[in-house]
Amino acid sequence: MKSVGIAILGFGTVGAGTYNILAERKERIKEEYGVDITVKAIYVRNPKKAITNGAPQELVTSNFDDIITDSSIDIVAECIGGIEPAKTLLIESLKAGKNIVTANKELFAKHWGELEKYASKTKAGMYFEATCGGGIPVIRTLTQAMQANTILQIKGIINGTTNYILSRMSDEGASYENVLADAQALGFAEADPTADVEGYDASYKLAILSSLAFNKFLPAELIYREGISKVQAEDIAIGKQLGFTIKLLAIAKLIDGKIEARVHPVFLKNSHPLASVSGSFNGIFIVGDNVGDIMLYGRGAGSLPTGSAVVSDIVFCARQIEHARYAEISDVITKQDIISDFTSDYYMRMTVLDLSGVLSQITSIFADNNISITSMRQDAGEGVVSIVLVTHKSSENNIRKAIKEIESLSEVQKVNAVIRVEK
């Protein structure tokens, strides 16, 4: 039987999950997959802490040379997170010809191309199922199940923290600030929640998924990004009446050879399969030209789901260790390949003075900008009127221009919210 040695870098949530699963399932993996996988080393900065958290003392090291020079280590599983020292350690591993498995979406999204260069020199494999969607086999699906398809669209709920916050805001009618504070207290959101709530995390994952889907690297900075921190409880409540669910969606589309890539809050029609993906669950909707619509759903984070994805990559790599590579992308998507003026339906809420003629001015601005309205409602308040409307498919640039013009009207107090609508 083939014997394969593993080093785990980091012993936090994911590293510990990976170690525990490998220890617990060693015999089952031998029996079912014909490979004998042994953890040879656990690399951490603070050995004492790792040992306290359950890492066996004899495996723990804080000297990375122990790993590089150990020829019995075939696979390095990186579960540290962040850019450094993870990046340097993975590059050293690849240089030494060791296959790498990583759960690090930020690092992989930003430096995949660079890692790829080192990997191709030594023919080491790179596996990264755990970077996107936790235990959901989305990378496996894109690389091992969509060979017959040109991927036309990816739409994903791929950040559990924001989905948890939006689901609770929606269920409880609570404000963003209150739910965020509670999510932080419960450990569902970080003390500094920026990476999640401003959509950075989702944009890293979308960059990885899109690169595989379109077979060209998509730099995360080319993705249009808008977070959830401005989403208001009032709009969620109105959206519900209109048959919409609020979600932070990561969207990538291939249109006439160009790429549209964006992360922002949307109103999803309740009948869309992604609309029922709630709480900390993730869901990824993929459209292929032959397979049509498929969707994958599951836990997007957590020690065991993410550890499950890391272990899956380890076994997948271990079984084909002689020719372990699977993604060899060389082209890069540039700004010229990106559609920045995308089209969408739009929901808008604005507050205007209760004066005659206002509505006619607003509708004529829409008409001048080629925006047609699907539905509109007005609610009168004290001297002001709240207008809620949904447009037909419109150009993003036209919408922005129209909003600027509307905001410049003296009778308009405020454009309170603009939310894109996905059907």
Add this chain to the structure above:
Amino acid sequence: MKSVGIAILGFGTVGAGTYNILAERKERIKEEYGVDITVKAIYVRNPKKAITNGAPQELVTSNFDDIITDSSIDIVAECIGGIEPAKTLLIESLKAGKNIVTANKELFAKHWGELEKYASKTKAGMYFEATCGGGIPVIRTLTQAMQANTILQIKGIINGTTNYILSRMSDEGASYENVLADAQALGFAEADPTADVEGYDASYKLAILSSLAFNKFLPAELIYREGISKVQAEDIAIGKQLGFTIKLLAIAKLIDGKIEARVHPVFLKNSHPLASVSGSFNGIFIVGDNVGDIMLYGRGAGSLPTGSAVVSDIVFCARQIEHARYAEISDVITKQDIISDFTSDYYMRMTVLDLSGVLSQITSIFADNNISITSMRQDAGEGVVSIVLVTHKSSENNIRKAIKEIESLSEVQKVNAVIRVEK
């Protein structure tokens, strides 16, 4: 670049879809996956018909020896369906050391073990993604993404015809007979619909999925099976009021080392992710001990979705053709390993005479059989009362015993419906 030769057996819906995708994507597959795949032969009984349907004349043969003796053919993709001649042709192919890809669920469910013996002799690979769930990558998920998990449950909507019929019955309030006739006219159901509507097709697929999930062959005949032909519009309507959606569900569970496997109509709680899988779509819900709940969703049938799965297997196999095997199961699940007295919640509707004391007799029968009631409602008609009730989790055997006793009461006209409830 590696060159791989393919023979396609059969040129019906799936065979033609497979051929067309391979022809159209040849260059893309070379570029993205590094293998040059060429269709060398199309084997059919009736060459004229295949050529009329678009098969290139120079590839078509009705002589199977042409395929067996052609050493440039590495993979035989069987798209005929049914047991014979498909079985004999696949065995001949395996004997000749050719890898096989098949979309044939009935054949594979019934004869996997036998095919495995031939395959293991010549070390030929067997790939069967297209047998279950059309274009949904469920086989890939179970074999390549769940290595870190003991699979605890599979619940699937895996027959498009019955899901289409039940969805339309539910949407339109129509009877089974009317919707079936219409589905037949539209080509969504066969002239003889038995295999679909009586749950055979779903049981074959469940046998394949369970065998992979539990790493032991599950013979389809050990699966408890009940079709949809007795589902009544009235119960669907009442179920809606109770928050349930009707589905034909294929369920397999691992409980204390034993297997529960069944195909039958269920009332699914509307909040369950599978409840919104409607029309001809399929959905498969998998619970792993580490990954938790995942769900896969997509088109379960059709020329291109199923062709997409066949082509995916062909590329998957072609890239690892030197060691192409992936499922080596030897154990078989026997009757002793099966839990026949499973537990479930139950919905029941019965018609009783409008006499005092009837209800007390019925409820005491339930109590005697350890069945407790969650909710009950009565609707009086002309001299009769319709009773609808939902139980807490109960044993199947106790339910059957209770129904027998209730039916024997002279005041009970009929137990109209018994539908298991899944949460």
